[in-house]
Structure formats: C-alpha cells, structure tokens
Amino acid sequence: MVLPPSRERIDTVLIANRGEIAVRIIRTLRRLGIRSVAVYSDADAGARHVREADEAVRLGPAAAAESYLSIERVLAAARRTGAQAIHPGFGFLAENAAFARACADAGIVFIGPDARAIEVMGDKIAARAAVEARGVATVPGLARPGLSDDELVAGAASVGFPVLIKPSAGGGGKGMHVVTQAAQLPDALAAARREAAASFGDDTLFLERYVATPRHIEVQIIADAHGHVVHLGERECSLQRRHQKVIEEAPSPLLSDLAEGAAIRERLGAAACETAxxxxxxxxxxxxxIVSADRPEEFFFMEMNTRLQVEHPVTEEITGLDLVALQLLVAAGDPLPFTQDDVALTGHSIEARVYAEDPRSGFLPTGGRVLRVVHPATEDRGGAGGADGVGGRIRVDSALEDGLEVGVDYDPMLAKVISWGPDRATALRRLSAALADTVVLGFETNIEFLRLLLAHPDVAAGALDTGLIARVFDELRFTDASDRVFTEAALVQDAAASAPGLSDPWRRCDGWRLGPPAPRRYTLESGERRGEVRVGGAGDTLRVAVDEGAPAPAAVTTLGDGRALVRIGDVSREVVSAQDGAALWLAAGGVTVCVRERITRAERQADAAASPQAVSPLPGTVVLIPASDGAHVEPGDALVVVEAMKMEHVLRAAVAGTVRIDVAVGDRVARGAVVARVEPD
Structure with a gap:
C-alpha cells in the first residue's frame, strides 16, 4: 500500500525502539520512500537496525531507563534529525501517555493514539469502566483505584477462586498471578506489586475471576481521525506460558470450526470497534x-493494547494489508482508504516467537553471544510485501545476526517466524518446516519446544486454551544427544583439527605417526549423556565408533559458513556448528545440542563435596533477599530473588542449615554466580 498525499506530510520517521520491530518498520519506510532514523543504546551500537536505518542516533548506556525509556533523549534525537514523526514500535514508550503528550507539545507526530486514549486503556480499571459504558461485557472482578492488599484479600472470596491478580498498568503477562487458595494470596500480591512497580512504575492491582479453559482471542482494529473504525479480523493467542504469548494465529481455529463462527466473529469485531x-x-x-472454550458465544473484554502488537504479521498475511503503512496514513491525517466491507480474510497464518530461554529449565532466560544464526528460506506468494514482508508463505521478522550479544537488559524475544497457507493444516506444516531450518547457536533457545508444541495433537486439532502448555509440557519429548550427535560432534572437531595447512607433523591432530594413523579419541558430554568417540583413518576412509560399538564408515564434507555434510554409514545430513571454547554447538534436523569435553570424575567428586550453593541460573539483578544472613533455613526456603528480562526468579535453599548471603539488593549478577551459601546442619 503506497502512502497517498496527506494533509501533514511525513518524510522522516524516528523509530523509538530496537531489534526486530525496528527492522520491520524500516522495511515499510524504505518501501514508501520515507527516511528512517534509528536510535540505540551502547549495547546496540552494532545492531542491525542501526545499520539499516538512513541515520542513527545514540541515546545512552545499555540501561533502558537511560536510553530507550528517556523521553528527553528520544525527542532530542527527533529534533536533531528533523523527524516529523516518531513510531514507538511495541514496548518501551509505545504505551506511555506522557511520551505521547510530550510529542504533541513538541510538534512531533506520535504514530499512535492520543495521550488520553493511552491513559484510559493503559489503566485496566479505567478501561473496564469505559467499555462497560459502551455495552461491552467484562470479566467479573474487583476493580477500583487504590485497592490495598487487605482490601483485595477481603474481596477475593466474593470474586470467587481461582482469581487472577492483574496490574492495572502494563501488559505482557508481567505481574499476573493465578491464585487458587486464599492462603496463597498475600505472597502473590506482594510479588505482583514488585513486578508491576519494576515493569511499569505503577503497582496498582485488581482481581478478576479466572475463567476455566480460557481462550485468548483478540481483534485488530484501525481507526482514522474522521470517525472511521474498521476491524481486521481476530487472532488466537491462547498458546501461552506464564501469560506470555508463544504462538499466535489468524483467524481463530475456534471460530473457524463453529457453524456460528462467522456470527461470533462479527460480534467480536463490533465489540472491538465500540471499545475503540x-x-x-x-x-x-x-x-x-477472554473466551470460554465451552461457551464461545460468551466473551469478555480483557484489555486494549494501544499500539502495534508483536503478532501483527499474521493479520497482515491474511488481509494483505501493511499495518505500519496504515499507521502512517492515519497519523498523517488521511482517512482510511477502505471500509469494513472491503476487508477480506484469506487463508491462515501462524507465528512462532523465538526466545532466548531454556524450556527444560522452566523457561529461564538465557542469552549470550550468537555464534551462528541461520534463518529459513522465505518464499513469496505474490503478495504486496515480497518474500520477507506481507505476502510470504514464510516470513521472518528478525534482527539476529552472527556476533550479536543478547543480554538481560531487554526482552528475550529474538525473532518471529511466520507462515501462511490456504488452510490451517498447511500453515502448520510450513511453520514446522521453517522452524526446523532456523538455527541459533551460542545459547539455549525455545526452537525445539516450538516444533514439539506445534506437533502436539491438541494444537494440530485447534483444541487450544491458555493452560495447554503447562498441561502438556511433560508430554513433550525433547531430543537429547544421541550416538549420532556425539559422532557428528567428534567428526566436525576432527575435520577442524585435521584441516589443511598444518604442515608440521608434530602439531597436527589427525593421528599422524610413522606407520598407520592412530585413532583419535573424543570424550564428550551433553547434559547427562556421556560417551567416547573413536575416529580412525583420514579423508574418505574415516571410520568412527561410539564407546564400544562397532566402527562405521564416515565422511565429512565442509560446505563453508559453519556447515558440513556428515555421512555416517549410509545416512548423510547437513550439520551447522560453531565452537565456543570447550563447547561445540551443533544443529541438525531441527535440534540444537551443546557438546563439551567430558568433565573428569575427580572434578565431579569435588563439585559434589562442595558446600550447597544458591547459583543464579541467569544474568540479572537482585531485587529481594527474603533470608537474613546467618539465619537458619530449611529446604525450599526462599533465599534470593533475581529479576531478569522483566521476570522474577526465586532461588531456594537445597538443604537445611545456616545461610550466608553473598549479594545485596540492586547487585547485578552473572549467570552461574553464587548468590548465597548454606552451611549444612
């Protein structure tokens, strides 16, 4: 969609964000011939969005409060570069009413709603009152400004357990807690207030009844300044963990499978437009x-996000509309170029969010240096935006690249992989294949988890609800390092050690000696799996064996860029690898594994004899120390709370004894840092 002549022409836009959303906005600006300005913190000085923009301005240090969240610095960058408008993306200042007001005062167009709309909808208590006045149904609950913990505890019984604690400000599941019993409520309220204050600067809370088997269905709207409000269909976002969306799709399979689905879709769309x-x-x-899976004709307003959503690509894929271009259009003062009757939904689209996290460790955030990244091939189906934009069978929204440092200062989402198909089954199949071709080496990600989730029978059948991931997680069969993986790791290492150019026979690692080459031995481990691989021969006459197994013929063909074709016996497959010290990361067949040189038995015994320690499983900031130094603790007692990537992680005592605290509130800790020690009784 080309931006037509407008009353308030926009020729330069500053993007007050980072990562994949900044890259995605730049793509549309470039297509429309509009100049783009990126901003960055010191942590993002070499980031992709900085390089791709027409101009880039440094904001400040890595800490968001001193860079991306600084209204003064963002506005100064806009004035310096002559930007007439600012696009906030999502997160950071996107739903900050003070920022929208400051833009207006500075004569700069804020590409989003006005400050009043942000304030009302950003306060979930005020939002409930506003939509109820328009006849939109809301979930029963206890919601009024300034409720104390005592008032919330006293009123919880009238709401009915289980209850959902929700911050009045913010979103993204942060600060939300499901409580099933009254005794759990005080501690949950305290945690929710801390998380809300840390994430949104506002610890106001309210309660809603927790809807059983809930489905999360949302409606995309676009409205202009001339009174036109149009909805662009619904998205299903029920696949969540910790209230954070993981996979989104459009349209909702619930409505698509119902005879009365079209009528419900129209009612949802009408309610969304009334909300706007x-x-x-x-x-x-x-x-x-929020929609009950058992009674889909009943739906309740949950909240309104006054910005572009992470999952907006699935709506773009089924409508053929570029939402960023439409945002620019209405921000410039022009009317929408279509009516509700012109909106057509074609096919099905699904998006998977790639996170820096370890699903097998409770989805703890990870991060580190990206050693190697491989994105799946994109495929154009003749739409408006090309292979990596609107209209692709496979679309990738990403800012990932080799060498990128992924820290804890920002959200752990790395990329989005989006598929389109004429029907849901085709879109699922294409997305799973695209994820199998997605590789991120250097730290754990959720890519294998996404593929396992997409293959689950309930997901394939569209039988979704927000509790599904927690319910089926233990059924998912993650792939551990197999004999094949160990063999591939040994062969890749062997090929690197035997690379041409090492003419000195005393420095070569290919088993050179007078007479036949000696076999090379690789003692490896990955998780709990350990083994020894013997590699004999050279060139095309390699033979390989794991532990005491029989040798098999093997060959390695280096393809470049970290890729190799590895043949073991009669089976060949492509492997992507990257070395990080003693760790070798390998990806093949949609699975990524880290293989290391095996730790000796003596080292293991030394570790076992060490005093029990509380170790931070991720880099972050200490926000609370429930235990007192020198106090007696029992197994399971909370010692230290570390916040990373906007989530709290409680580190607990493993044994009974006297605790020694090694950190203070506000300290930044590295992954693997000892934060407390327990001297056993």
Missing part, C-alpha cells in the same frame, strides 16, 4: 477478549 470509539481512538490497536 469509547476513547475516540485513532491508529492501530488490539482489543483482547
């Missing part, structure tokens, strides 16, 4: 509803 009208909304926004 309740605050005179202008721009792109998303109205989120």
């Amino acid at each position: 009208r309740s605050v005179g909304y202008v721009g792109a926004g998303t109205v989120e509803f």
Whole structure:
C-alpha cells in the first residue's frame, strides 16, 4: 500500500525502539520512500537496525531507563534529525501517555493514539469502566483505584477462586498471578506489586475471576481521525506460558470450526470497534477478549493494547494489508482508504516467537553471544510485501545476526517466524518446516519446544486454551544427544583439527605417526549423556565408533559458513556448528545440542563435596533477599530473588542449615554466580 498525499506530510520517521520491530518498520519506510532514523543504546551500537536505518542516533548506556525509556533523549534525537514523526514500535514508550503528550507539545507526530486514549486503556480499571459504558461485557472482578492488599484479600472470596491478580498498568503477562487458595494470596500480591512497580512504575492491582479453559482471542482494529473504525479480523493467542504469548494465529481455529463462527466473529469485531470509539481512538490497536472454550458465544473484554502488537504479521498475511503503512496514513491525517466491507480474510497464518530461554529449565532466560544464526528460506506468494514482508508463505521478522550479544537488559524475544497457507493444516506444516531450518547457536533457545508444541495433537486439532502448555509440557519429548550427535560432534572437531595447512607433523591432530594413523579419541558430554568417540583413518576412509560399538564408515564434507555434510554409514545430513571454547554447538534436523569435553570424575567428586550453593541460573539483578544472613533455613526456603528480562526468579535453599548471603539488593549478577551459601546442619 503506497502512502497517498496527506494533509501533514511525513518524510522522516524516528523509530523509538530496537531489534526486530525496528527492522520491520524500516522495511515499510524504505518501501514508501520515507527516511528512517534509528536510535540505540551502547549495547546496540552494532545492531542491525542501526545499520539499516538512513541515520542513527545514540541515546545512552545499555540501561533502558537511560536510553530507550528517556523521553528527553528520544525527542532530542527527533529534533536533531528533523523527524516529523516518531513510531514507538511495541514496548518501551509505545504505551506511555506522557511520551505521547510530550510529542504533541513538541510538534512531533506520535504514530499512535492520543495521550488520553493511552491513559484510559493503559489503566485496566479505567478501561473496564469505559467499555462497560459502551455495552461491552467484562470479566467479573474487583476493580477500583487504590485497592490495598487487605482490601483485595477481603474481596477475593466474593470474586470467587481461582482469581487472577492483574496490574492495572502494563501488559505482557508481567505481574499476573493465578491464585487458587486464599492462603496463597498475600505472597502473590506482594510479588505482583514488585513486578508491576519494576515493569511499569505503577503497582496498582485488581482481581478478576479466572475463567476455566480460557481462550485468548483478540481483534485488530484501525481507526482514522474522521470517525472511521474498521476491524481486521481476530487472532488466537491462547498458546501461552506464564501469560506470555508463544504462538499466535489468524483467524481463530475456534471460530473457524463453529457453524456460528462467522456470527461470533462479527460480534467480536463490533465489540472491538465500540471499545475503540469509547476513547475516540485513532491508529492501530488490539482489543483482547477472554473466551470460554465451552461457551464461545460468551466473551469478555480483557484489555486494549494501544499500539502495534508483536503478532501483527499474521493479520497482515491474511488481509494483505501493511499495518505500519496504515499507521502512517492515519497519523498523517488521511482517512482510511477502505471500509469494513472491503476487508477480506484469506487463508491462515501462524507465528512462532523465538526466545532466548531454556524450556527444560522452566523457561529461564538465557542469552549470550550468537555464534551462528541461520534463518529459513522465505518464499513469496505474490503478495504486496515480497518474500520477507506481507505476502510470504514464510516470513521472518528478525534482527539476529552472527556476533550479536543478547543480554538481560531487554526482552528475550529474538525473532518471529511466520507462515501462511490456504488452510490451517498447511500453515502448520510450513511453520514446522521453517522452524526446523532456523538455527541459533551460542545459547539455549525455545526452537525445539516450538516444533514439539506445534506437533502436539491438541494444537494440530485447534483444541487450544491458555493452560495447554503447562498441561502438556511433560508430554513433550525433547531430543537429547544421541550416538549420532556425539559422532557428528567428534567428526566436525576432527575435520577442524585435521584441516589443511598444518604442515608440521608434530602439531597436527589427525593421528599422524610413522606407520598407520592412530585413532583419535573424543570424550564428550551433553547434559547427562556421556560417551567416547573413536575416529580412525583420514579423508574418505574415516571410520568412527561410539564407546564400544562397532566402527562405521564416515565422511565429512565442509560446505563453508559453519556447515558440513556428515555421512555416517549410509545416512548423510547437513550439520551447522560453531565452537565456543570447550563447547561445540551443533544443529541438525531441527535440534540444537551443546557438546563439551567430558568433565573428569575427580572434578565431579569435588563439585559434589562442595558446600550447597544458591547459583543464579541467569544474568540479572537482585531485587529481594527474603533470608537474613546467618539465619537458619530449611529446604525450599526462599533465599534470593533475581529479576531478569522483566521476570522474577526465586532461588531456594537445597538443604537445611545456616545461610550466608553473598549479594545485596540492586547487585547485578552473572549467570552461574553464587548468590548465597548454606552451611549444612
């Protein structure tokens, strides 16, 4: 969609964000011939969005409060570069009413709604009142400003357990807690207030009844300044963990499978448009509803996100519309170029979010240096945006690249892989194949988890709800290092050690000696799996054996860029690898494994004899120390709370004894750092 002549022409846009969303916005600006300005913190000085923009301005240090969240610095960058408009992306200042107001005061167009709409919809208590006045149903609950913990505890019984604690400000599942019993409520409220204050600067809470088997369905709307409000269909976002969306799709399989689905879709769309009208909304926004899987004709307003959503690509794929271009259009003062009757939904689209996290360790955030990244091939189906934009069978929104440092200062989402198909089954199949071709080496990610989840029978059947991941997680069969993986690791290392150019026979590692080459032995481990691989021969006459197994013929063909074709016996497959010290990361067949040189038995015994320690499983900041130094603790007692990537992680005592605290509130700790020690009784 080309931006037509506008009343308030925008020729330069500053993007007040980073990562994949900044890259995605730059793509549309470039297509429309609009100049782009990136901003960055010191942590992002070499980032992709900085290089791809027409101009880039440094904001400050890595800490978001001193860079991306600094209204003064962002506005100064806009003035310095002559930007007439600012696109906030999602996160950071996107739903900050003070920022929208500051833009207006500075004469800069904020590409989003006005400050009043952000304030009302950003306060979930005020939002409930606004939409109820327009006849939109809300979930029963206890919601009024300034509720104390005592008032929330006293009113919980009237709401009915289980209850959902929700911060009035913010979103993304942060600060939300499901409580099933009254005794759990005080501690959950305290944690929710800390998380809300840390994430949003506002610890106001309220309660809602927790809907059984809930489905999370949201509606994309776009509204102009001339009174036109149009909805662009619904998205299903029920696959969540810790209230954080993982996989989204459009349209909702629930509605698509119902005879009355079209009628419910129209009612949802009408309710979303009424929600937008309740605050005179202008721009792109998303109205989120909670829908009972058992009674889909009943739906309740949950909240409105007054910005572009992470999952907006699936709507773009089924409508053929570029939402960023539409945002620019209405921000410039032009009317929408289509009506509700012009909106057509074609096919099905699914998005998977790639996170820096370890699903097998409770989805703890990871991060580190990206040693190697491989994105799946994109495929154009003749749409408006080309292979990596609107209209692709496979689309990738990403800022990942080799050498990127992924830290804990920002959200752990790395990329989004999006598929389109004429039907849901085809879109699922294409997405799974694309994820199998997605490689991120250097730290754990959720890619294998995403593929396992997509293959689960309930997901394939569209039988979704927000509790599904927690319910089926133990059924998912993650792949551990096999004999094949150990063999590939040994062969890749062997090929590197035997590379041409080492003419000195005393420095070569290919088993050179007078007479036949000696076999090379690789003692390896990955997780709990350990083994020894013997590699004999050279060139095309390699033979390889694991532990005491029989030798098999093997060959390695180096393809470049970390790729190798490895043949073991009669089976060949491509392996992507990268070395990080003693660790070798390998990806093949959609599975990524880290293989290391095996730790000796003496080292293991020394570790076992060490005093029990509380070790931070991720880099982060100490936000709470529930235990007192020198106090007696029992197994399971909370010692230290570390916050990383906007989530709290409680480190607990493993044994009974006297605790020694090694950190203070506010300290930044590295992954693997000892934060407390327990001297056993």
